[in-house]
Amino acid sequence: MRALCWTSGGDLAVRQVPDPELRNDHDVIVRVRRSAACGADLSLLAGQAPGPAPDDVLGHEFLGDVVETGTAVRRHRVGDRVVVCASVACGACWYCRRGLPACCDNGSTEPDAGEAEWGHPVAGCFGQPRAAGGFAGSHAEYVRVPYADVGAFTVPDSVGDDRALFASDAAPAGWMAADLGAVRPGDVVAVWGAGAVGQLTARAAGLLGAGRVVVVDRHPGRLLMARRHTGAEAIDLRHTDVLAELRELSGGRGPDVCVEAVGGAAEEPRSLADRFTGRRRAPEALREAVHACRKGGTVFVLNGGARLVDAFPIGAVVHKGLTVRGARQHGQRYIPMLLDRMARDELRTEHLATHHFPLERAAQGYALFRDRPDDCLRAVFTPHDQIDGRVGR
Amino acid sequence: MGRVRTVVAVAGVLGGAAARTARAVVARRWAARGRGRDGDRAGHWQVVTVDRPPEQVLPVRGWPEPLRRLDGSVDVALRAAPGGRGVELAARPRPDATPSGFAAHLVGDDPKLLVRRTLWQVKQLVEAGEVLRADRLPTDRPARPPG
Ligand SMILES: [Zn+2]
Ligand SMILES: [Zn+2]
Numbered sequence: 001m002r003a004l005c006w007t008s009g010g011d012l013a014v015r016q017v018p019d020p021e022l023r024n025d026h027d028v029i030v031r032v033r034r035s036a037a038c039g040a041d042l043s044l045l046a047g048q049a050p051g052p053a054p055d056d057v058l059g060h061e062f063l064g065d066v067v068e069t070g071t072a073v074r075r076h077r078v079g080d081r082v083v084v085c086a087s088v089a090c091g092a093c094w095y096c097r098r099g100l101p102a103c104c105d106n107g108s109t110e111p112d113a114g115e116a117e118w119g120h121p122v123a124g125c126f127g128q129p130r131a132a133g134g135f136a137g138s139h140a141e142y143v144r145v146p147y148a149d150v151g152a153f154t155v156p157d158s159v160g161d162d163r164a165l166f167a168s169d170a171a172p173a174g175w176m177a178a179d180l181g182a183v184r185p186g187d188v189v190a191v192w193g194a195g196a197v198g199q200l201t202a203r204a205a206g207l208l209g210a211g212r213v214v215v216v217d218r219h220p221g222r223l224l225m226a227r228r229h230t231g232a233e234a235i236d237l238r239h240t241d242v243l244a245e246l247r248e249l250s251g252g253r254g255p256d257v258c259v260e261a262v263g264g265a266a267e268e269p270r271s272l273a274d275r276f277t278g279r280r281r282a283p284e285a286l287r288e289a290v291h292a293c294r295k296g297g298t299v300f301v302l303n304g305g306a307r308l309v310d311a312f313p314i315g316a317v318v319h320k321g322l323t324v325r326g327a328r329q330h331g332q333r334y335i336p337m338l339l340d341r342m343a344r345d346e347l348r349t350e351h352l353a354t355h356h357f358p359l360e361r362a363a364q365g366y367a368l369f370r371d372r373p374d375d376c377l378r379a380v381f382t383p384h385d386q387i388d389g390r391v392g393r
Numbered sequence: 394m395g396r397v398r399t400v401v402a403v404a405g406v407l408g409g410a411a412a413r414t415a416r417a418v419v420a421r422r423w424a425a426r427g428r429g430r431d432g433d434r435a436g437h438w439q440v441v442t443v444d445r446p447p448e449q450v451l452p453v454r455g456w457p458e459p460l461r462r463l464d465g466s467v468d469v470a471l472r473a474a475p476g477g478r479g480v481e482l483a484a485r486p487r488p489d490a491t492p493s494g495f496a497a498h499l500v501g502d503d504p505k506l507l508v509r510r511t512l513w514q515v516k517q518l519v520e521a522g523e524v525l526r527a528d529r530l531p532t533d534r535p536a537r538p539p540g
Contacts, residue, residue, distance in 0.1 A: 016537050023526040072522065090521035094444040094478060106520055109527040111513040112506060121513075124525075134527040144528055147521070 002383065003140035004362040008054035012045070012363040017057060020136060020144035025072035028148040030064040030084060034165045035138040036353070037369045037379040038086075039195055039263030040304055044128070045366065052129050059139030059381075060086040060126040061169035063161060066152070067142070075149045082152040083339070084145050085331035086169035088124030088133050091150030101150075101332040109134035123328065139362050141383045153335050156343040162350035165380065166196065167338045171349060172331035173302055174200030174261070175338060178208050180325055181257040181300040185209030188250040190292060192285040193261035194222035194234070196352045196378050197302060201259050202230040203347065210257075214249060216242055216285075221375035229351050246292045254294035260286045260301045283309040290316050290324075301326035352378045359383040437485065438470070439505065441512045444479040445519050447471055451482070459514035459524065466490035467508055482515065484508050 005015045020029055038061050044051055052058070063083040066076050076082065089096050089104035096104050107123035108114050110130050114121030117131040124146070127137020136143065145152050155164040174197050183189055189205040191198045194217035202213045213232040217223050223234035235245050246255055262285045289299050290313045299322055317324055341347040354377045357365040365379035443450045451457075451471055460469070467490070470483040486504035514524045 013538070018529070020528060023528065024523045026521075026523060090517070092444075092520045092522070093516075094442070097444070106517045106525065109525045112509055115509075136528040146525060 001141040002359055003057040003136070004059065004359065004381070006044070006052040006054065006056045006058060010045075010051075012058070012366055014360055014362060015055065017055065017136075017140070020140075020142050022068060022070050023144065024146055025070040026147050026149060027070040028066050028073055028076055028082075028145050028152060029068035030062075030082060030143050030145055030152070031067045032062055032064040032138055032141060032143060032383050033081070034064075034161050034353075035059045035062040035140075035359075035381045035383070036165055036169075037366055037381075038169055039197070041127075041366070042263070042370055043307075045370065056127070056129070057137040057140050058127045059137035060128065061165065062086075062126075062138035062143065063155065063165050063168060064143070066148075070148070073148050076152060076154070080152075081155045081164075083155050083164045083167045083335065084126075084138075084143070085151040085153075085172070085335055086125055087151075087328060087331060088126070088135060088146055089150060089332055090147055091332065096150075096332070099333050100330060102328040102330045107133055107147075125328075139359065139381055139383075141359070150332055153339060156339060159339060159342045160350060162353040162380070163342050163348060164339065166200070166349040166352055166378075167331075167335050167342065169329060169331065170196040170352065170378075171200050171338045171347065172334040173197045173329035174202075175204040175334050176327060176329050177201045177259045177261065177300045177302055178204035178210075178257070179334075180327060181259060181298045183208045183210050183257050186211040187256040188212045188214070188253075189257045189259070190214045190216065190246055190255040190289070191232070191259045191261055192216045192289060193263055194219065194226040195261065195263050196349075197263065198259075198261035199226045199230050199232075199352065200347075200349065201261050201302075202226060202232040205257070206231055207341070207346065212249060214246065214255070216288075219372065219375070222377065225351065225375075225377065229348065242288060243292055250294070254292050254297065256294055256297045258289035258293045258297065258299045260289050260299070260303055262303055283312065287311070287313055290322065293320065293322055295320045296322070298323040298325060304328050353380045355379045357381055358385070437505070438483040439485065439509045439512055440481055440483040441516045442474050442478055442481050443516045443519055447473070447480045450480050450515070450519055457515050457518050459511050459518060460484075463508065463511055466504070482512060484512055 001019050002014050003017045004012055007013050041058060066078055066080045066082055069076055087102055088107040089101035090106035093105040102123045104123040105121060108121045111121035113131040124133020124135055126135050178201055183205045187210045189210045191201045194215045198215060202215050205213045214235060215226040215232045216235045216237055218238050220236060223236055226232050227234045235242055293299050355368060357379060359381050362381045365381060368376045369379040467484045467486055472481050474481045486508055517524050
């Protein structure tokens with residue numbers, strides 16, 4: 001089959017790779033209908049170690065049709081249209097049984113690689129380096145889905161592909177930030193980043209009863225979109241004193257919940273001096289969030305691509321009594337509810353799919369997604385038909 | 394019992410007072426040996442917590458296949474995990490044993506890593522019902538440009 005691979009030169013190319021096959025009894029094989037580029041992939045493309053290996057297939061946000069099922073699969077049949085959670089969790093370990101599937105103990109084929117990277121193995125993820133599980137990605141004609149009864153969800157007929165697609169990754173990430181950030185009715189919520197995840201965080205905060213939601217970004221097109229589709233207020237950080245504005249919007253208190261959803265934009269190359277002293281990039285949005293947040297509030301970090309950062313304002317965390325949390329999306333816990341809301345038209349996400357490409361042009365799609373001309377929010381790949389370019393629907 | 398040499402097995406395998414005594418003894422030796430002077434030679438205990446009762450983790454009749462593979466080359470111990478988290482399953486390479494075969498070759502003849510991976514596999518098998526296999530193996534065909 002054809003798939004978008006990381007090449008030995010660090011570039012992307014569509015190549016011919018072996019078809020996936022059932023490897024475990026709980027697997028299904030999915031024929032991909034849609035697969036989206038995600039900000040988390042950009043840190044891979046920026047060449048941050050540990051990166052992918054040559055010929056690894058990229059991509060983790062996808063939906064498709066079940067074409068083959070393992071002998072132990074109970075909830076799916078050939079022909080089901082399913083959205084697949086971007087992360088791979090067993091549904092049966094201590095963490096999964098407590099609603100923390102992204103912390104799954106059994107979601108990786110190489111748990112010891114996760115131990116080396118983070119101290120413990122965590123849930124797997126499609127299209128990521130070995131420490132994240134050892135599973136091929138979704139920018140391909142077909143994908144093998146392990147633990148399919150746990151991670152694949154049948155999409156209601158009334159929910160279209162471009163909407164359901166984002167239930168795979170962006171929507172659960174945004175919902176989780178609002179949920180675990182403990183948004184309460186009447187709260188002021190600030191979100192850094194107006195990409196897909198930032199917009200869905202804003203929408204989730206609104207649905208959970210936030211009194212005021214503010215999105216901070218530097219791209220006017222995205223801010224406009226956030227305002228139109230999530231009902232949030234927008235702050236363009238290029239022309240505004242963000243801290244002063246947030247203080248004013250929250251009666252001088254500061255937002256109750258601050259979410260860093262800036263995503264895995266490429267890390268700037270470090271200066272020689274930084275390399276010499278071991279100093280890392282300063283987490284600008286995160287620092288601003290800590291500074292802005294009201295006393296006793298919560299700062300939630302979604303950026304899994306940020307590996308090490310320096311100059312973190314730990315003093316403000318202590319003196320203001322903040323809660324700082326982070327997580328990769330616990331999709332298995334939220335996706336059924338998100339699909340319900342999508343079916344009820346409460347949660348609309350198709351506007352995020354700004355650009356469609358056939359799989360052959362996926363490398364171009366990534367370039368567009370990375371450099372963001374033309375207000376590209378998410379590049380969506382269609383391996384089996386010929387939608388191309390900007391979609392006016 | 395299986396052919397793997399067992400230091401001791403507790404709750405669910407031994408009963409009552411014997412189990413309590415054994416648990417205390419193992420806890421002491423387990424902690425002491427890991428850091429003892431012979432620690433480096435024998436290697437630390439590798440431990441995973443398995444969220445299931447002991448009889449499912451190490452059934453009296455026939456031990457799980459991943460563990461049986463290490464036949465005779467490890468010490469194995471089991472104890473209850475605190476707070477209802479199931480059991481702590483520990484194994485340690487025996488100082489006099491060298492692992493052999495393809496499995497050892499795959500982990501570069503590092504017995505500690507082999508033991509660690511094996512424990513994770515036991516855990517996956519018991520909790521999730523299968524040992525996850527990777528999509529692609531090093532022996533698979535490489536990708537090639539389309540056409
Ligand atoms: Zn993602
Ligand atoms: Zn799990």
